[in-house]
Amino acid sequence: MSYIDTQLHQIDPQLAKLLEGEYERQTKTLVMIPSENYASRAVLQTIGSIMTNKYAEGYPNERYYNGCAYYDMAENLARERAKKLFKAEHVNVQPHTGSSANMAAYYALLDIGDTVLGMSTEHGGHLTHGKKLNFSGRWFDFHTYGVSKKDERLDYDEVREIALKVKPKLIVCGASAYPRTIDFEKFRKIADEVGAFLMADIAHIIGLVAAGEHPDPVPFADIVTATTHKTLRGPRGALIMCKKELAEKIDRAVFPGTQAGPLMHQIAAKAVCFKEAQSFGFKEYQKQIVRNCAILSDCLLEKGFRLTTGGTDNHLLMIDLSDKGLNGRDAADMLEEAGICANKNSIPFDTRPPMITSGVRLGTPAATTRGMKEEEMKLIANWVAQILSNPRDHEMRLKIKIEVVELCEQFPIYLDLLNW
Numbered sequence: 001m002s003y004i005d006t007q008l009h010q011i012d013p014q015l016a017k018l019l020e021g022e023y024e025r026q027t028k029t030l031v032m033i034p035s036e037n038y039a040s041r042a043v044l045q046t047i048g049s050i051m052t053n054k055y056a057e058g059y060p061n062e063r064y065y066n067g068c069a070y071y072d073m074a075e076n077l078a079r080e081r082a083k084k085l086f087k088a089e090h091v092n093v094q095p096h097t098g099s100s101a102n103m104a105a106y107y108a109l110l111d112i113g114d115t116v117l118g119m120s121t122e123h124g125g126h127l128t129h130g131k132k133l134n135f136s137g138r139w140f141d142f143h144t145y146g147v148s149k150k151d152e153r154l155d156y157d158e159v160r161e162i163a164l165k166v167k168p169k170l171i172v173c174g175a176s177a178y179p180r181t182i183d184f185e186k187f188r189k190i191a192d193e194v195g196a197f198l199m200a201d202i203a204h205i206i207g208l209v210a211a212g213e214h215p216d217p218v219p220f221a222d223i224v225t226a227t228t229h230k231t232l233r234g235p236r237g238a239l240i241m242c243k244k245e246l247a248e249k250i251d252r253a254v255f256p257g258t259q260a261g262p263l264m265h266q267i268a269a270k271a272v273c274f275k276e277a278q279s280f281g282f283k284e285y286q287k288q289i290v291r292n293c294a295i296l297s298d299c300l301l302e303k304g305f306r307l308t309t310g311g312t313d314n315h316l317l318m319i320d321l322s323d324k325g326l327n328g329r330d331a332a333d334m335l336e337e338a339g340i341c342a343n344k345n346s347i348p349f350d351t352r353p354p355m356i357t358s359g360v361r362l363g364t365p366a367a368t369t370r371g372m373k374e375e376e377m378k379l380i381a382n383w384v385a386q387i388l389s390n391p392r393d394h395e396m397r398l399k400i401k402i403e404v405v406e407l408c409e410q411f412p413i414y415l416d417l418l419n420w
């Protein structure tokens with residue numbers, strides 16, 4: 001049976017085959033990459049819809065093209081639902097990706113060369129938080145804070161000290177690889193003391209925030225950026241929330257500042273995911289993500305693995321492999337051989353380069369979407385521990401792969417797509 005429309009099979013069998021292969025991969029492997037998830041059928045249906053066909057530059061009721069009535073309604077739905085979900089004063093739902101949301105936020109607040117303070121990528125921050133290879137590091141004078149050597153957690157006194165020294169126009173908080181909660185109120189106090197704007201990038205934790213499973217940045221940050229495809233489980237994309245006073249600046253920074261035609265099929269799918277995120281089931285789902293991650297963490301600690309910060313408060317954890325004679329790249333490849341998809345990740349104070357690293361990052365959003373709970377997390381922790389403790393045992397990985405497929409079959413995903 002195929003989940004691909006017969007049309008695609010006829011028109012482009014080559015590509016249809018790739019989609020079949022990816023369906024097989026997604027359904028039969030364990031996705032443990034914390035930034036990935038399985039969008040619902042309703043979201044997939046909307047993003048794969050005829051709404052991809054229209055140009056709608058501008059905003060509802062202020063478009064540069066005719067024929068936008070349904071697009072206006074869809075964008076308004078997305079905006080209003082997101083505003084309600086996050087109690088935000090203003091929302092822009094047009095950013096194509098998390099990176100474009102951050103670019104627009106900087107465009108709204110900064111001039112080229114302005115001083116910004118963000119979390120170092122080596123300690124968990126994102127590329128767009130000032131990495132030299134990224135536009136952010138090239139166009140702005142980024143300074144960085146990291147985590148403390150003592151406990152690998154954010155040291156707010158140190159952030160304050162650096163802020164007092166460099167006097168940034170903007171402080172960016174939020175991370176891609178930080179397993180603990182972030183205290184946005186403390187960041188607000190620091191920003192106020194130095195007269196800086198505060199931006200919270202909650203690309204990863206947005207689902208947790210929506211469900212009250214992580215402190216909320218919206219009351220404290222001038223601007224909040226986030227993605228819709230990670231814990232929020234929507235289509236690939238992003239949004240920006242801000243205070244009323246910045247609304248016009250943000251809207252103009254997204255369009256015409258940094259983007260032109262909005263991806264209206266994606267915006268419509270965002271509306272669907274914001275609706276899904278308002279449900280009781282979604283709140284339960286986010287709770288389970290955190291519970292699952294805590295179990296995974298406890299089991300790995302029991303098995304003698306060192307996790308950065310000693311554990312997790314959120315949807316992800318980071319294994320430090322430095323004392324295992326393994327690097328992150330090889331470890332992630334071994335896990336993949338056994339059907340467990342994770343990613344290599346630098347750990348704080350890593351001595352290895354970013355393409356090798358000493359860490360592996362694991363997360364529970366996707367497995368939790370499949371319905372996996374505590375018992376399955378124990379199984380997964382066991383497999384991860386066996387694989388990483390016996391790097392030469394290729395046979396074991398193949399054996400585990402069979403068990404992984406069996407587990408995936410017990411927690412099926414996208415069965416309904418077979419009748420697409």
Ligand SMILES: Cc1ncc(COP(=O)(O)O)c(C=O)c1O
Pocket residue numbers: 035097098099100102125126128174175176201202203204227237238
């Ligand atoms: C904290 C953070 N910000 C921004 C982004 C960028 O999102 P995108 O990959 O959609 O550009 C990511 C992606 O991983 C992220 O973790």
